[in-house]
Amino acid sequence: MSNEGLLQTESGNAVVVALDHGIAKGNIEGFERPRETLKDTLQGGPDGIIARAPFVERYYDLLSETDTDVILAPDVLTYSTLPAQDDGDDMWTGAFSPEFVREFDPAGVKVVFNFGRKDTDLHRESIEYVVKLYEELRQTDISLVVETVMWGDNVPDGYGNDKKNLGNAVRIGWELGADILKVPYTGDKAAFAEIVDRTPVPCMMLGGPATTPEATLQDVEDGMEAGARGVMIGRSIWQTSDPAEMVRAMKRIVHEKQSAAEAGFSLP
Known part of the structure; x- marks a missing residue:
């Protein structure tokens, strides 16, 4: 059984904008005024947020005017x-109950593992929470998205982007019940393609600290050519000078198979 309602687009792929940074990052650059950031993002027509x-409740008036899917993040990682500090202490918690969600x-529920x-x-506790979400959502059309990352203090430098280690993490993610995996891009198209090829559920690329729009x-x-089914990216969209245009450029790549050069993003 697989719930992939989030990917029921014409292309079978999706561009999703992550707007769940406020608890861990506070008033992070580009997201100091959440209503304005959301409004700017929605103008680009993302498939989901x-x-x-x-x-979602606070800004439902904006969301209700669009066809944009909502993916809820029910956990908290600080x-x-x-507030908005990093002492190196991982204080993850499954904050909202599966029943409430x-x-x-x-359209989906995204949880960090x-x-x-x-x-x-x-x-x-993280394992138990992912499994509870799987048990609660498996008879629904709600996609369970598991974000498999290696941010813990026990992770050696470079370990998290190694294709073998990341492949193992992805394997655990779908074996715990993920319908869709939110996966770091390895930076190597061939290595990423191998991970995606071995995974029986769709993989979507996560973002990270913004570099340049072009990069x-x-x-x-590269990720799409390696078999990804889309993106779930935040800062690299709404920390640009034009979030709506960045969304449109990503849609041209993800849905229309344009190259990065063809899709384009011009700074004013």
């Missing part, structure tokens, strides 16, 4: 008890 339930009837934690109890679009092109 990722946000938490209170955000690294300090101080279902009330919103979202972070490998490399020192706290084995927290690792176990981001090239990564998207």
Whole structure:
């Protein structure tokens, strides 16, 4: 059984904008005024956004005017008890119950599964939460998206982008119930293609700290050629000078198979 409602587009792919940074990052650059950021993003016509339930309720008036799918993020990952700080302490929690999440009837639910934690109890709790979401969503049309990342203190430098290690993480993600995986791009098209080829559920590329729009679009092109089914990217979209145009450029690559050069993104 597989719930891939999020990918029921004409191309079978999707451009999703991540807007779930506020709890961990606070008023991060480009997201200081959430309503304006959301409005600018929606003007580009993304297939979906990722946000938490209170955000969706707060700005429902904007979302209700579009066909953009909502993917709820029901968990919280922070690294300090101080707001928007990083003390190196992984304080992940499954914040919202699966039952509550279902009330919103979202297109998908996205949960982080972070490998490399020192706290084995927290690792176990993360497993249990992913499985609870799987059990609650498996008889619905709601896609369970698992974000397999290696941000824990036990992860050696370079370990997280190694194709073998990332491939193992992805394997665990779908074996726990993921319908769709949100996966870091390795930076190597052949290596990423091998990971995607071995994975029986769709893989979508996650983003990271913004570099340049051109570099981001090239990564998207490479990832799509390697078999990705789209992107789930935040900062590399709404930290640009024109989030709507960045969304449109990604859609040209993801849906129309244009190259990064053809899709284009011109800074004013």
